Amino acid sequence: MDGGTSAQRLDAAQLGAELGERATLVQFSTAFCQPCRATRRTLGEVAAMVEGVAHIEIDAEAHLTLVRQLDITKTPTVLVLDGTGAVVRRASGQPRTADVVAALGRAI
Numbered sequence: 305m306d307g308g309t310s311a312q313r314l315d316a317a318q319l320g321a322e323l324g325e326r327a328t329l330v331q332f333s334t335a336f337c338q339p340c341r342a343t344r345r346t347l348g349e350v351a352a353m354v355e356g357v358a359h360i361e362i363d364a365e366a367h368l369t370l371v372r373q374l375d376i377t378k379t380p381t382v383l384v385l386d387g388t389g390a391v392v393r394r395a396s397g398q399p400r401t402a403d404v405v406a407a408l409g410r411a412i
Contacts, residue, residue: 324358
């Protein structure tokens with residue numbers, strides 16, 4: 305997963321779901337994105353393994369304002385938020401489980 309961003313902070317109102325107590329994996333997807341399905345599985349599995357971590361999937365086409373605000377240019381894009389909602393990591397493309405776990409380590 306790529307390096308961090310300039311301390312953007314997201315909240316439950318923007319994401320449409322509650323943040324995880326320790327960290328949140330935010331996935332931007334589109335309906336016809338094949339890698340998005342595998343990414344959904346990977347992030348869901350990691351969130352289930354790590355206590356206090358939530359996975360939120362956002363339909364990029366239905367949330368264009370947020371997509372533009374965060375400069376999301378392709379799907380899947382994954383943002384890793386810490387417990388306060390600050391974006392600490394981001395990556396585009398289908399992530400490997402090990403990379404997601406490593407990125408979470410920086411957020412928790």
